[in-house]
Amino acid sequence: MNRINKGLTAFVALAFSSVAFSATPVLAAGKMTISTPQDPGSWDPIDTFLVQWAAVATNIFDGLTYRGPDLKLVPGLAESWEELDQGKRIRFKLRQNVKFHNGEPFNAEAVKFTFDRLLGEQGAKGPQRSNYTAIESVEIVDENTVDMKLKAPDPVLLTKLAGYGAMIVPPKYIQEKGEDNFNTNPVGTGAFKFVSYAPKVNIKLEANADYWGGAPKLSELDYRFISEPATAVAELQAGRVDLVIPPTIPIGMLPVIQGDSNLEIVSVPGPTVDALRFNTRDGITADPKVRKAIIMAVDRATIVKSILAGQGSEIASFQGALSFGYDPELKPLPYDPEGAKKLLAEAGVKAGATIQIDIRGNDATMNEVTQVIASYLQMVGITATIKPYETNVLLNDIIPQGKTGAMFQQKWGGWTFDYDNTAYSMYHSGEKWNPYEKDAALDKLLESQRPLTDRAERERILKEIGKATAEKALELPLYNSNAIYGVSKKVKGFVAPPDNRLKLTDVTVE
Template identity: 85%
Template sequence: MTTFKRGLTATFMALALSATAFTAAPAFAAGKMTISTPQDPGSWDPIDTFLVQWSAVATNIFDGLTYRGPDLKIVPGLAESWEELDGGKRLRFHLRQNVKFHDGEPFNAAAVKYTFDRLLGEQGAKGPQRSNYTSIDSVEVIDDNTVDMKLKAPDPVLLTKLAGYGGMIVPPKYIQEKGEDNFNLNPVGTGPFKFVSYQPKVNIKLEANADYWGGAPKLSELEYRFIAEPSTAVAELQAGRVDLVIPPTIPIGMIPVIKGDPKLAVVSVPGPTVDALRFNTRDGITADPKVRKAIIMAVDRDTIVKSILAGEASPIVSFQSALSFGYDPNLKGLPFDPAGAKKLLAEAGVKPGTTLQIDIRGSDATMNEVAQVISSYLSMVGLTATIKPYETNVITNDIIPQGKTGAMFQQKWGGWTFDYDNTAYAMYHSGEKWNPYDKDEKMDKLLESQRPLTDRAQREKILQEVGAYASERALELPLYNSNAIFGISKRVKGFVAAPDNRLKLNEVSVD
């Protein structure tokens, strides 16, 4: 039996990254902090979303059994400790006592069981989170403060998954009495801040939870404003109506504007977020792998990173960052080779002037600029690209999942577990929300085979095979791994820039 105590790091913590603190956190009087986020998730239910912008807010409303902070270490959350039983096929969690949900409902083992029964049941099947937790067979209440999680097979990433998204613990009585639709819009958790109000597309307001088990927050209020337009967000920051602008709002070109204001600062940290233009592998010219490879070879990604991203990113050859477990530093992507691209297009029978559509998030100013440059590169090999911007919720909740994209579509992915499985399974496994087009038996078997493995080296080898196979099939045009760039007012004290954008703000204060 192996016991996990406070400070234990999960298996993947060999990849730990030290986050950058903006300044130390002295004791300040409570106040209000206003944050600009570029996207309204549309639902606050933990099982409804994969969106980083959900987690940027909801990390302050909900807690998981474990917690991963900006230093990327796994520590106790609502579970004070845990232990492996039956050779890793059972996890026993010893829960914090005297913790209450924001509505006064007690947190206990029954709430943990309800959370995971719901996630793995009919309600969870409606959202994108369930596939991340399928290693869980059942949850058994031992007593009010002890719960066993029985596993179908060992899951080396489970403790990390329990620290975010679908693993957030929810209140059984509140949901059963008020209903699922109400919970989507009026969330209740055990976190450091309580829900106050939500105006879709406008804002969400929170207030301090004075009874928080981790200690009362230093702020009395948090307001998140949904500001999609980067120039508006930066203007509000300059005017003092916003204290923090979170990624991916700030385009590279606006960094000097913020740095030039004596009241403001820029905090930039390497993170897991990667950008790619993925291919419609089912329809049109991009159903042909020769065409997909030609498009990749037509684009000079190194120049894009240097000229447009100003060093705030690094090129990638697979859809993961170098911080990701499963990353293969020896994997070589297709080279920039316009002549080779023209040759492949000719072999595929694609005539000069053939058109294709690139779908992007309209609020992502950096990608708008990058897409224009990619369009120019494609024109040099005889392809005419049109760029179609969408509101972020539309492209992520409708256009991509429903398979209604053009030939290429933007995919921005946080990879928040820092484990390639989290990205690759969602992107490449048949039937997943983010994989509307491709079905590949070999890929499915590779992805499934690595999930139960506890042998770290063996699992890494298979994940590297997944990356190589995705590259071989040219499933996307990999672009870059971008830094997380925050614009912040100097009145904010104690802010720590989380690489994964999951900002827990209970230790932050304002002048």
């Protein structure tokens, strides 16, 4: 199409309004302590999908593009881009005079190395590569220009370049120090530099005075890994923590924070959806009638109203209303315990049948929700036991290896706010988060929408995917929850991102 991204001047102006710029470094002062519920275990961008990684690493790394709390896409390490060869190639003009934290220059070589690594053997070991398979290669045009050749168009690619696996990494540092070292000693171009990492304890960062977007106003960030919600809230009340990030705070503890004159709750609609997915391979949940019966046995609207205190909304598919592909016409299966009993009888399931529900042990809200779900199931003759796991064990061993009980918790951020990001990972055969289901027709639908540039047609297919998964009852859809932050009133300039991707350049702590 030879279409240069139009309105580039306005676009760059928007970037300047989103990130504070400064001609000379400003001396930063002050420390901010953040409570995050999970240690990702590796700080390498290609090793993770976790929003808790992004809550930290958005301050360490930059992508070619950037998307802030307003969800608008602006230039990042690429100052501009243009589509060439009918969209088969994207040319990026790179920001000049940018350095990695170790002094290594950011340039076209670093961009090529990043994507060669992501799409190569190292990337194959992690969960991120499948998000970027539309990229065939990255070719260097000159020191400050790269061409990204595409196998097929990807309408979400520019957003994907703003996060996770596409974060630009330093070639020489990784080659000299090794992959294992990079996992625990990350180096990027971001507003804060890595200082130290104590697994399961904390990660400390310091201001990058030479940051291309302007020096941060804070001098230090200390992210503490506090998995127990009561402990995190107590630390916030005591002033030892300035910010508690989602999904730490259970609904039941909101009044504690709201009743403290030194604290406040900041709640924004987010991409996070919760469901209890089904083991469709083994046991009674291999029968779609049983799966639909379980869904009909649970009053999800009451759960949202009573347990979430309205801090969320019921869902019919595994996405929220902000997601591209959301279908407002798709309604959840109704709460109908008598209908559920009828389906169970048709499936030959006798009263007293047992199932196991696997959940994240540190998710207090889900623990309460599943207790209620177990009560609902008891009323239709199913006895549910709840098995909590340490989060990393559940996510890295139990689910991907297909070792779950009949139902298992899946919390998904869908940070691109595009249903493809969720649906492909959850439903396509062979994907890490789809240990049980293989459906050629669904695979075809998922694959068919990815190359489409026709937005309306792509949206139609995504809605069809939502309907297909609902018809197969692949999960018990629960809710799209708000992102709830507990914030000390000493914190100034904090804008709550809906996707947990904290960029704390402009924040101060009194």
